[in-house]
Amino acid sequence: MIKDIDKSDVIGPKSIDSPFLGSIPVERLSGGVKTLILMNNDSEHIFNASACGDNCAKWILKIAEKKDLIIRLGYLMDFGKDEFDIEIVNIGKTVHNSLELAETVLDNHLI
Amino acid sequence: MVGKFDIEIYNNRVHYFLTVKRNITILQGDSASGKTELIRLIGEYEANGNSSGITVKCSQKCTVLTNVDWELRLSSMTQRIIFIDETARFLKARSFAEMVRGSDNYFVIVSRDALVQLPYSIEEIYGIRNVSDSSKYKTYKKVYNEMYKIYNLTDINGALEPDLVITEDSNSGFECYKLIYGKKCEAAGGKGNVYDCIRKSDKNNTLAIVDGAAFGSDVGKIMRYLSVSGKKCVLYAPESFEFLLLKANIIDVPKAVLDETYDYADSKRFMSWEEYYTDYLIQNSQKTVFKYAKTKLNENYKSPKIIEKIKRIMPEQIIMK
Structure with a gap:
């Protein structure tokens, strides 16, 4: 995720090599990547996926392949053209593609 | 506040250009496109001035507003360009919208979520764009531009x-x-x-x-x-x-x-x-x-x-x- 989104390399447990920012501590990873890492490793909390851009969507789906993942999302993220299973917890409905997701969210005025 | 302001912010690694001309400007875009870094630079410059190694060129004072005492700080500000990151919890609060109304400041807000309490223009929603291949020079382009x-x-x-x-x-x-x-x-x-x-x-x-x-x-x-x-x-x-x-x-x-x-x-x-x-x-x-x-x-x-x-x-x- 760090390589894909931040284009950076992990050079040690506390150090990241960023092509744009140089050597940085892990705290300065992008908000999107930090949120993804938390989603992956901390199942105790619900994280705000609005901190993640569209380029994080595929990783959210990937993490959700391993475990049920509950996120908070405040915008219509682009989850791509493939089918998926996303349950919209507010109304208990599962949607399977981007159109269904957009229509369900907007019809129910969820954002 | 009235006017159109060019803002240039840089250190030895990154270089941002931005123009604001309305009271509310929204920054959006992919993760890792440099939005938070922009705000970090402004905050650092505000705290340590030139010794931060950061240069901020703008005719108005640029400042960062965070969750800490935001109401108190905002009420004391005038004639500033105020940058707010998406981590600010008050962005969707009615009290924030009420303080933006009648404010003598401009606001540059990082948010992917729609801020329904604020009447911002489709013209002032920007996504970051690299000017050169090196990714050092960054500017903002309109997401929904004239076209x-x-x-x-x-x-x-x-x-x-x-x-x-x-x-x-x-x-x-x-x-x-x-x-x-x-x-x-x-x-x-x-x-x-x-x-x-x-x-x-x-x-x-x-x-x-x-x-x-x-x-x-x-x-x-x-x-x-x-x-x-x-x-x-x-x-x-x-x-x-x-x-x-x-x-x-x-x-x-x-x-x-x-x-x-x-x-x-x-x-x-x-x-x-x-x-x-x-x-x-x-x-x-x-x-x-x-x-x-x-x-x-x-x-x-x-x-x-x-x-x-x-x-x-x-x-x-x-x-x-």
Whole structure:
């Protein structure tokens, strides 16, 4: 995720090599990547996926392949053209593609 | 505060260029595009000045507002450009919107979520863009730029012959558009209802006319819906209906009022340019035969000659022959 989104390399447990920012501590990873890492490793909390851009969507789906993942999302993220299973917890409905997701969210005025 | 401000922020690694000209500017985009880094640089410069190794060039003071004592700090600020990151919990609070109204500051806000309490323009939603391959030089480009004022039009060859025209406005604006488009015209009755009207429509070609100056919080959802649904709907977003009337030259309007509105629309008095244009039109048409009221369109605006003038300044692709 760090390589894909931040284009950076992990050079040690506390150090990241960023092509744009140089050597940085892990705290300065992008908000999107930090949120993804938390989603992956901390199942105790619900994280705000609005901190993640569209380029994080595929990783959210990937993490959700391993475990049920509950996120908070405040915008219509682009989850791509493939089918998926996303349950919209507010109304208990599962949607399977981007159109269904957009229509369900907007019809129910969820954002 | 009035004015248009160029902001240049850099250190030895990154270099940002940004221009703000309205009280509210929104920054969006992919993760890791540098939004938070921009705000970090401003915060660092604010704390340590030149010794931070950061240079900030702007005629106004740039500052960062965080969760800490935000109300107290904001109430004491004037004539500043205030940057707020998406981690600020107060962005969706009514109390924040109330403090933005009447504020003598400009706000640059990082947020992917729609901020429905703030009337920001579709023109002031920016995504970051690298100017050079090295990614050192970053600037912001409009997500919904001038071309997108008539969004989706590029997908439609030539002129659009709408089967349905949805207008955000249900009063004066609707009366006028009804004279242009006839029975095909339908009032949504507010920006929040535009999506519902598009969604329910089974027409092939739809034109939605909205007030661009305050439609920022809705444009993202509607454009996303149109992109995934493939519905043929064109969004035409002039600043506002009153802007169209002013631009149509029905009453005398100095060119600068429309071209350089940022020098006139004081953020202390007007929360959006839509409010400014409405106020300007009401004040300046008062003693003329074109006395304007938002609730009901003066009969003199309905004459064929005036309607023709309005049609002339609308994009020709959406005007039916």
